[in-house]
Every structure is written in structure tokens, then in C-alpha cells.
Amino acid sequence: MAERQESERLVKLLSQQGDVLVGRWIEGVSHTLRGRLSVLELDRELRELYSALVEGLRAGGPDWRGEGWSEVRALLTELSRNRARQGFSPTETATAVFALKELLVPDTDTSQQDFAAYLELNRLVDALGLFTVETYSKTREEIIGAQAEQLLELSTPVVKLWDGVVAVPLVGTLDSARTQVVMEKLLQTLVDTGSEQAIIDITGVPAVDTEVAQHLLKTVVAARLMGAECTISGIRPQIAQTIVALGIQFGDIVTKATLADALKHALRRIGTSPEAAAATVRGAR
Amino acid sequence: MSERIPVLRIGDVLLVSIQTDLEDQSVLDLQEDLAERIVETGAQGVVIDITALEIVDSFVGRMLATTAAISRILDAETVLVGMRPAVAITLVELGLSLGGVRTALSLERGLAMLGRAGGVGAGRA
CATH class of the missing domain: 3.30.750.24 (STAS domain)
Known part of the structure; x- marks a missing residue:
């Protein structure tokens, strides 16, 4: 049940200054993408993802594979698919998720309870980041497969x-x-x-x-x-x-x-x- | 009990139109029927139309070749018409090239081929 408490604490932390945190997140991510994606689009994507994440934590707790997280997984899948198609590198794609870690950094004033929550977030972000990369590479493989097929068609005209x-x-x-x-x-x-x-x-x-x-x-x-x-x-x-x-x-x-x-x-x-x-x-x- | 495949007569030519996927027994029945009909009618040519045939196995493939060989012994030229690409590929993969069997793209051309070969009055009987 300790994990449940941490999730609740995390939800509180994330929603308390929600707007400020999302703002910092978007800023961090747009820095790595160097303007190749419009800020407006990125803003929409990440805001959606952020609220889905908070909702997922609230409903599904720490189990990111569970039912409550389906929205987050769907959004992440879409995000990495788009990135793969637009030709972003895996690093640039995954950084979007990993940048979440930077939002909550413990310092000397952090309470024991918050510290546990931070660690929880870290663990979650790692898992979600890997999920993103996996989806990204899967999409790339699909694209390669489709191209090979097209090539096959192209090279054999009757x-x-x-x-x-x-x-x-x-x-x-x-x-x-x-x-x-x-x-x-x-x-x-x-x-x-x-x-x-x-x-x-x-x-x-x-x-x-x-x-x-x-x-x-x-x-x-x-x-x-x-x-x-x-x-x-x-x-x-x-x-x-x-x-x-x-x-x-x-x-x-x-x-x-x-x-x-x-x-x-x-x-x-x-x-x-x-x-x-x-x-x-x-x-x- | 499988259905028997009809053997139709058009002038000097017997037409076998296979409309369903073949079972082993029906192929054997067909072979028997066809041999009897050739002797009975004194037909000069046989056209086997397999346009509707979608699935072949090695048995059916071999039987097609045997049927053609039997007809030839009874002095009737056999033409296999309308083989689908998938069927052709399958037969090749099975290693059956149907050596002595003549083939044509369509029923019309098969009949024309017989007409050219032996002066058979195909189509106008």
C-alpha cells in the first residue's frame, strides 16, 4: 500500500503547480527539438499527455501497464509514431518523456515522503521512456517493411x-x-x-x-x-x-x-x- | 458421395468443365467416365477446362497428366485450358510440369488449337 500512497502524493505534487510544471516541460523538450516541431503542436501534445499522466496515476496507481494508463500509452504511441515518421532521432523522441524527470528534483528540503514520490516518478518515467523508444523502433521497422514491399512492386513491371x-x-x-x-x-x-x-x-x-x-x-x-x-x-x-x-x-x-x-x-x-x-x-x- | 463431373460433347470434341475443387474420388471417376466417353463417341479431342479450379494437390496434378495420357492412347488430343496463375505456380513448386499435356490460355484457344491440329470441326458442330 506504500506505493499507492506514493502515487497519491505524486498526483498531488504534479497537479499542485500543474501549469508551471508543464510549461517547464514544454520548454525543455522544445529546446531539444530545436524548432523542428511547432511550439503550438508540441504544447498541445504535451499538455494532453501531462493530464493523461496525472489521471493515470490517480486511477491506475504505479502500474503503468494497467487499465488506468491506457490513455497515456495511446498518447505515447501516437507521439512516437509521429516522431518516427517525421524523421526525429530516437534520442529526440525519448527525451520528450525523460525531460519529465527534470520537473521534480529533490533538494535538501525535500521530505522523506516527497523523496519516495520522486523516486516513484523516476521509475515510471524510465518505463514510459523505454515504451516510447520501443514504439518508435517498431514504427521505423514498419516503414522499412512497407518500403521494401514498394520496391519489390516497383522493380517488376510487366x-x-x-x-x-x-x-x-x-x-x-x-x-x-x-x-x-x-x-x-x-x-x-x-x-x-x-x-x-x-x-x-x-x-x-x-x-x-x-x-x-x-x-x-x-x-x-x-x-x-x-x-x-x-x-x-x-x-x-x-x-x-x-x-x-x-x-x-x-x-x-x-x-x-x-x-x-x-x-x-x-x-x-x-x-x-x-x-x-x-x-x-x-x-x- | 461426391458428384460426378459431366463430360459434354461438342462435335468431335469432348469438353470437361471442372467447376468445383476436386476430391480424389471425383478425379478417379472423371478418368473412368472420360475414357468410356472417348471410346463411345470416337472423339478426336478433349478439352479440360480448369478455369474454376483454385486448389490443386500433387494427386490432382498427377491425375491431370494421366488423364491426358489415357486420352492420347485412345487417339484423342487433350488440351488443358484456363489454368490459374496460382495453380500453375503450385504445380511447378510440386515439381509437376505435366510433360506431354498441351495447354491453352482459354477455352476458345484450346478449341482452336484442336481444330488446327487434326482438322477437328470444333465449335461449328
Whole structure:
């Protein structure tokens, strides 16, 4: 029950000169943020947090994980999420909470009772500070995850080259996750556009090892299963040498040196002569 | 008791349209029915439409290949049409490339393919 008393004492201390304390807190925090956040916004944020904190102490006592503190936790989560998105450093984010400690500093006149309350506040602020940092890093991880996903999407466009011919220009290293995305996108496009010819252009793939080759083969076989033909193009001389040296068998899969050759091949396969196609293009101009 | 998958006749072509996810027993039934119908009608081609098929396992995958092989022995060319991307990926991951089976993107193209191959009067019967 001693802790309960300390919490009550703390509530009293914090609410007695509430405005003065919040003012000092805001001032301290805005100093570390060096004007990157508007004072008005900071003022609103911290005032809200302060009253939630006092309320939490009153209702929930010292147990910051408890029901009574849910408001404080929600506000802190929002605060650290915003800071993470706005690009503040973890230190700047956590300082906002740790600066609370500076408000109540014991001196020689401090009574035994107050001293215990101060220690209590210290303990609480530490816990809340860590909570803030944790939320901050979690948000950062979410952002990184989302970006990685976007990058994955960005790096695998499926383009339509001709009626019935689609191509995927692959750029960068192929791994299982990317192959999966490429495969799904390519196959879906084949269905959506009703294309019977697909070209996978690997000009932008820096190296082909057995794993990458395996992934390519899988994609080609999957396309074949759906009733489409797949050509692999953009094989550079060094890569051709590597493929042969590694003993990778492409079997009956058509491979071409350049995308242009592959397009020619695909056009022939769908029954359009490349010359007629070229004439169509010239006519369109 | 699983339902039997209907085998429809269009001219010289038999059409099998699979509308539900397949159970092992229904695949076996289908194989039996199809073989009988090919002999009965003297069909030249078989189109298996799996547009609605969303889930395959290795058994169903293998059975599709076997069904095609059986039809070929009975002198009917088989075309597998409308495979979904997810199904294709699954089959590849399972290591089933359905070697001798011909495939087409859509039912229309499958029928056209049969028409080209053996002068089968597809679609106009």
C-alpha cells in the first residue's frame, strides 16, 4: 500500500503547480527539438499527455501497464509514431518523456515522503521512456517493411510489347521472394491480356547462378502450364559462359541474346511477321 | 458421395468443365467416365477446362497428366485450358510440369488449337 500512497502524493505534487510544471516541460523538450516541431503542436501534445499522466496515476496507481494508463500509452504511441515518421532521432523522441524527470528534483528540503514520490516518478518515467523508444523502433521497422514491399512492386513491371506479347524487364538480383512476385505478376498479366507470348529480359540481372536459373525455369514452366510460351532474352556473353560453366540446362526453352530478337521470335510465333509489324508501326506514325 | 463431373460433347470434341475443387474420388471417376466417353463417341479431342479450379494437390496434378495420357492412347488430343496463375505456380513448386499435356490460355484457344491440329470441326458442330 506504500506505493499507492506514493502515487497519491505524486498526483498531488504534479497537479499542485500543474501549469508551471508543464510549461517547464514544454520548454525543455522544445529546446531539444530545436524548432523542428511547432511550439503550438508540441504544447498541445504535451499538455494532453501531462493530464493523461496525472489521471493515470490517480486511477491506475504505479502500474503503468494497467487499465488506468491506457490513455497515456495511446498518447505515447501516437507521439512516437509521429516522431518516427517525421524523421526525429530516437534520442529526440525519448527525451520528450525523460525531460519529465527534470520537473521534480529533490533538494535538501525535500521530505522523506516527497523523496519516495520522486523516486516513484523516476521509475515510471524510465518505463514510459523505454515504451516510447520501443514504439518508435517498431514504427521505423514498419516503414522499412512497407518500403521494401514498394520496391519489390516497383522493380517488376510487366509491359505489353505487342498484341499477345508481354515482357518483364528484370533489374537487380533475383531471389525467391522476387521471383515469386515476378512469376505471379507475369502469369496474371498473361491471363488478363490473353497473351500467348511472354519474354523475360534479364539484361539488368547482374549475375546468374544455379538458384536464379532455377527460378527462371520455374517461371517458364508455369507459363507453359497456362498455355503461354516464354522466351528468355538479354543474356550477356559473360552470363552465357557462366550458365554453361555451371552446367545449367535450359532444355527446350528459347533463349535470345537481345530483347529485339525475342520480340521478333514472339511475333513470328503469334503469326505476325516482324516486317508487317514494323510496317504497322511506321504507318501509325 | 461426391458428384460426378459431366463430360459434354461438342462435335468431335469432348469438353470437361471442372467447376468445383476436386476430391480424389471425383478425379478417379472423371478418368473412368472420360475414357468410356472417348471410346463411345470416337472423339478426336478433349478439352479440360480448369478455369474454376483454385486448389490443386500433387494427386490432382498427377491425375491431370494421366488423364491426358489415357486420352492420347485412345487417339484423342487433350488440351488443358484456363489454368490459374496460382495453380500453375503450385504445380511447378510440386515439381509437376505435366510433360506431354498441351495447354491453352482459354477455352476458345484450346478449341482452336484442336481444330488446327487434326482438322477437328470444333465449335461449328
